[in-house]
Amino acid sequence: MLLSPKSACAIVKDLTQNCALPLAPEVLFRTQLLRHHSHIVIGDVALRGYKHKARWTYDDREVRRAGHALAELPVDFDDLVEAHLPEYRDHDPQAWERSDWRRQLRSWMYDAAFHKSLRERRYGEDYRKIGKNGLPGTLTMDEFVQARNDMLHMHHIAGTKPRGLLSWSGEHWLLPRAYVELLDRWEPLDDDLANRARICSGCSTQGPRWAWRTPTTNGYVTLCPPCSGATYQSYEGHLHGVLYDSLRRTMRADDYLCRLCGQSRAFTWDHCHDHGYVRGPLCASCNTFEGKGVRFLERTGSVLHLLECSGCQARQTLPSRFHTEVIRAHLEQTERHGRCCNRPHAEELDHAHGIRRFVLHCHQNRWTRDVTTSEAADLLRAFIATALASRWT
Ligand SMILES: [Zn+2]
Ligand SMILES: [Zn+2]
Ligand SMILES: [Zn+2]
Ligand SMILES: [Zn+2]
Ligand SMILES: [Zn+2]
Incomplete structure (x- = not known):
């Protein structure tokens, strides 16, 4: 029998009522994780996700096996x-x-x-x-x-x-x-x-981790670019560390698949304007999207793509045009006016002599907050570390 994530979660909760470990069966709702390898592993039991009539389901037997295994785990807090x-x-x-x-x-x-x-x-x-x-x-x-x-x-x-x-x-x-x-x-x-999940189901070639996972009506499959019908080569990073200005005319981006979506034919060599290094070939749609600041940064793979610039990578930073957005988002998340629990709105007022001045306001109060160059660099590094960490799950 196939179960909805809701019923699967309820069954695991029910079976593990007496389990001594703190559990997170709600992970079964995170069906986007099935992109990784089509399973969610609970304890040491892999639960395969099945896409059925556009909805994700789990196999009842696997759900119960996972629940029983956790319930029977002999956890001794003295051992x-x-x-x-x-x-x-x-x-x-x-x-x-x-x-x-x-x-x-x-x-x-x-x-x-x-x-x-x-x-x-x-x-x-x-x-x-x-x-x-x-x-x-x-x-x-x-x-x-x-x-x-x-x-x-x-x-x-x-x-x-x-x-x-x-x-x-x-x-x-x-x-x-x-x-x-x-x-x-x-x-x-x-x-x-x-x-x-790295092996192409068409030709058995092994690809990079996660990169070839392709959504279909029946869930995710692994398809390399040629097997997915593309006739362009995938970019293997051979221009990493090469300056955009030194590229020869003969190196055409449109010989390649877009580095970011891996689906469309690229049309330009995307490069970092702060450091000048090539990041890789991008298709028109991914290139436009990159211009959209935070929204681009929220996309899977975007931070890694920006770090393809050897200058950004060495300094663990992002191109400066993303800095304000990263800092602004951080301030809105962490700054509060005294005991007021309203999330303030932050705007950059001024950027001079290495200090960025932000103005924050909640419902009634308005205050400013200065961010130094080294604070900004720390925030950028933290942002990158978090982005890389969340890529993992
Ligand atoms: Zn293939
Ligand atoms: Zn693209
Ligand atoms: Zn340029
Ligand atoms: Zn750069
Ligand atoms: Zn307030």
Whole structure:
């Protein structure tokens, strides 16, 4: 029997009533995640999504198996083992190329510490320094557990919520043994599904992770550009680090598929106007969309595309025309007038001598906030890190 996400979620909730782990069965509603490899993995059970009459469904048997497996997991909170979280790396694009729960947990800690340091405007201090409680910066355990509470993908791994389960021994991070074993079973399962989803179903060529996933009426399939009917080559990044002005006339962008959508024939070599480097071939529609600031930044793959400029990549920044939007969005999210809980509206008033002055207003109050060049650079780096992190789930 096929179940709607709503019934599937209700069944998992029902079966796991007595499960000791904090769970996130609502991940079954995030059907956009099925783009990755057509499954949502709960615990160590993969639930395949089936698209049926334009709606996503799950197989009743798999849903129940996942629920039972979690319900029967013998979690003993006195039987703790070391979690072996890796050291944090600021920027590691390879990291997102595989499923890795330990790295994920570590990056959440730094993400929370970083945002706290921004909120409290501790710009000079190093938020990466590990405190007595094992967390970076001045982060408390409660703050870590609560941080980004509105973003499910920053809280769940394998349909479980690990943040609150961690405890610090004074030297190591600990987790219940049965839970570590569960995540260690989840990891190769998820990785294997992701790798299988790289194989073109037409010709069996292996593509980059996620890139060839194509929506159809029956769900997602993996099709390389030739098999999907295109006759143009896909761009493999051979002009990375090449200046746009040094391109020869003979290098035609329209020999390639658009680097961003991978579907249409490109018409221009997109390049960074701040640093001059080629980012890749774009089709007309993606190129127009890129002019749209934040809306473009919200699109999957857009930040990675902008980082194709070797100048932006080396500095972990974005072209300057995106800066105001990133800062404005951050201020609206974090600034409040005293105890007023209204989200203010922010506008850039002035940009002189490296200081950007923003004016914020809620219903009655109006105030200004200055953002220095180094704050702006930090915000950009945080924005990039978050964009890269959310790409993963
Ligand atoms: Zn193919
Ligand atoms: Zn395109
Ligand atoms: Zn130009
Ligand atoms: Zn650039
Ligand atoms: Zn107010």
